[in-house]
Amino acid sequence: MKITRFNLLVALVFLVGVGLRLYYFLTPDTKISMDEATYGVQAFHILKGERSVFFYNQPYTGTLSAYLAAMLFSIFGVSDVWLKTVPFIFSVLFLLTTYYLAWEVFKNKYICLISLLFISVTSPFWVNWTTRTGTGYPEMMVFGNLILILTLKIVFASLPKRQGLYFFLLGLCAGIGYWIQPAIIYYGLAAMTMIFLWKPTFFLLPTFYLVPLGFFLGAMPALIWNFQNSNLTNRSLFHKPFGVLGSIRDFFLLGLPVIIGVRKPFSETDFFTPLALVTEAIYGLAIGYSMFNRLKDTLSLGLGKLFASLIRLRSLKEYLKPQDILILNMLFVLVVFSLSSPFNQFVIEPRYISALYTSLPILLAAFVCLMWNRVKILGVFLGGIVLANNVYGLYSVPPNKFLDQYKLDPIISYLGERGVKYVYGEFDFSYRLVFETQEDIIATPGDNLFGAHRYPEYIKKVQLAPITQKACVFRLTKGDNCANIFGPQTPETKMVEINGFRVITYEGI
Template sequence: MAYARTLPHRLDPDEAMTGLMARHILQGDFPVFFHGQAYMGSGEAYPAAALFFLFGASAKVLLVAPFILSLLFVVLVIRLAEALYGKTAAAWTGAYAAVPPAFLAAYGLSPRLGYIETLVLGSLLLLLAMKIREDARRGVRATGRYAAFGVVAGIAIWTNFLAAPFLAVSAVVVAASRFRSLLGAHGLILAGGVLVGGLPFWISNLQNDFWSFAVVGFGEGSLKRLAALRFAERIPYLLGFRHIATETWLGWPGTALAASALAVLVAWMAGAVGGVTQGGATRTNDRRSTALIAFLVAVSLGAYVLNRFGYTGSPRYYFGFYVVVVLVFGAGAAALWNRSRAAGALIGGAVLFGNLFGLVLGYRALSDRESWEAKYPSVKPLIEFLEGVGVTHAYANHHISVRTTFASREKIIAAEPIYEPYAKYRRLVDLAENAAFVFQGRSDHLGTPEVFEENIKLMGGDYRKDVRGPYTIFHGFRRLDRGGTLRPAAWGASSSNPKSDPRLAFDRNTSSRWTSGRPRREGDWFEIDLGTRLPVQRIVLLPGGNRWDAPTGLRVMVSADGRKWATIAEAVSLLPGLHWYGNHPRRDLSGRVEVFAGGALARFVRLAHLGADPKWDWSIGEVFIERSGPPDRSPGRREAVWLGALAEEAGEKGNLPESLRWVEKAIAADSEFEPGHRHGALLEGVK
């Protein structure tokens, strides 16, 4: 399974992101969490960075850290099983952990941060808690164990909230062992360990209003019931009865595995009464151990059913259960072995054989280039094409962008158009002289290539379009000429909604707006009277109140006399927020719509809505119009551009109050500076 994951084309986006984080560490950027999140620690990326430094960055080297952690998990659960149930149970537990269900092997070996670490840290917490309990019975102070427990607990909190059940159960064991000592020095030592172990976590949360805990929440009653059902549905998959890729039943091996696993479970439950280990003196310990495991199961079930992620049914959220699974198997198989070695070997061996069968199928699934290519096509032809045309920056969906950046060793920086997890990449692509747009079918934020092309034509610009394998690539953008500023002092306006003042659409205040007064539909229109005939070059609309208030489609018509109309631009499927940024397009959350009019001579400009949406009204916060001619180079405009750049820079650094101050100064310098109004609306929450 480990070998299958190292094949060159096998990295999925999350794994590639781990690799990029390791590269960033070597470049002096030290992440605390997985890029784009605030609740999954970056710990695994640091040993990966060290390995990259020694052996170079590659998919194979990236796998080494989770592979070592997987081996460590096997060792720890052997020790844990021995402490709970004895050496026979430890041997069976080790065998099951070494030949596990396919999902445990595949996901545990995946370098995606936090999952195999959860099992390692959870096992270590339980083991330390039991050692502390043992020390308490023997009357040994063992201060070092409290410190170690605290440090591991802190690392677990930082690493993944999936460790919460282990933290809760082990904390109860420690508290029950020596509650009074926790009120004194031992408690301070343990708390200090939690602080030290999770220091990056605590510092980051203090600096960011405890943002990690924003994901902590409880599902509603219906979601809780759904979560319980989803967990029940997932048990056969988690235990390896179903194929890891297709999720179909494994046929007779799956049935045999399920029956054998059930027998082991019954044997484990019986062991709580009859004893797993041999000898009456050990039965009390067996019952306590079984009670501990049952308590862990109950806490884990409660955590996953109650939290707001449990209803998704994603098997990764149940990953912590594998500690319970391996221990229950080890104890149950040991109980069978102690009663009848033949029965133990037959039933325990059947479970291991079923796991091995699932692992073989999993290996084949991971090694199948055709099925992998269908989901994550190789980015090699894309990289070769971009390098061939001299493009070093691109916008693309996450599953393309991360793999492209890692595979090219950051020679090509690709970023999500809007929700880029690593903000630095997005900024680098924004500022690039020549950025491409890459599609593989439909893009989450840019629609289909056909929709994107329709919007580029609406905005006015030249470009090249090429297809390489499954990828459609737009590049070589050239923005058509900008025009001079038209000021709205002499404008008049009318609209399809007589109850909304159309002049609010050009009062240069984005907090006011014209609105259609009803959900967007065909027939809504907004008309501007420029006061005199002028060559119109470009029209820009900013939505008012909500970015979703942008039109779904738009037809732009012009007239010299208000009676005879000519259509100069039209797009049925708009991509609000797509606009020119330097020499290439960019999309943001502003809801802005940009139309190239091409110097059409007009006094009247009519904007007619196309399409319908039952949820949102159509509104215009501000409309800007440029006339053909040289761009505005007045002192006020030059000052506004400079101040606008400062505002954007402050915003990129997260200093929103400072960014807003620069925006206000830019608009004061030139009220017709559209980027200032757009940026200000975003900062004020018009999103």
């Protein structure tokens, strides 16, 4: 294949995206959060023979990545680097599948390039989140992109000989996605709506039944587990909705600003308000134009004919365009998020609406290219503003700003010297102690009941351990929480301060 300047430019943008994610992956002192450490412990247990299906005490986040991490542990040894390698690989695959999805939608290499640029140099939230293990979102969204790509091939490619294969792969990706992270529903609903509009009687196609077959195979671990555990995954996900209007408000006022990179997670303050307002306006224009343009095209074909086709269950393919699947994906994120009480939490740290990173960059890129074709300087201005906003956000929130930065090595060394094997600690680092020592030290959170019950066996082990092998470890900023465990300071206890930590051990008499 001839290497062109355009190909080199695509490769350069792709490498920038990979390099940026490597930077957020490798540079912080605190490389893993409490959730990631728990997932690392789970991968370590899998390596020793455990066959868990879901994240500890969270029966809706699957363990596929933990199994992949366990494979890496078996080859290279247990470390946080190999633990985080799995989501990093999927974050790279997300860049590639986004580029390919943009091609399937618009068949325009410049839209593909700009889509890749916007998702490579994106919000600090997403660059950081794509290197976080244990969440399932980077992995799930790769399978989500594949679902949309396969749907477009089924509807628009006119390859009947491959239709059965595409249906099977669509079901397989949906099944694996369901096991990893049920937010795959954002993609599944968009795909099934598109297929219904293409062929309302799709369920009469013999090849369609390869979808449930693929889904069953992909979701098999989750389905078997739920059969044995009273359908706990779905019961955990589907509750009576609450605060729908409030959720819609929060979606736009709290979640979207973080998604498009004008704020950091858990903040209601813009990085730079004038730039934020212009960026929000550009996104609004891009989304508004896409939806208005598709509505205008649909109306031009006649509403009467549209309704007649729906009533008679006739194909609406002439009304469809590939970009409709992006609009459907975006709309289903809003609808499902607003109606599902489990999903509409944490919008200010908007993991639950991260599927927008599939549709927004591509629709924005198409709008920028359209403006470029009309007035070149306008296209450059719009794309430049969005890119400048993303770069400023990344500058404002470097990798070490997402977690408290501290190393546990001095604590681990001290506990080893004292012969301490069991620790009451904080949720923020208890499972890190376990993971980083490969269970030479067993720790359980003394300040967080939910965190402690991530793995109840550790609670029992710490409770039953000889008191001379126990310690209480808390950061100085947390106050004297150790008094709740060992009681007031006595001659039988010894307290030392190490690098901002308070460590209390029992000396005996």
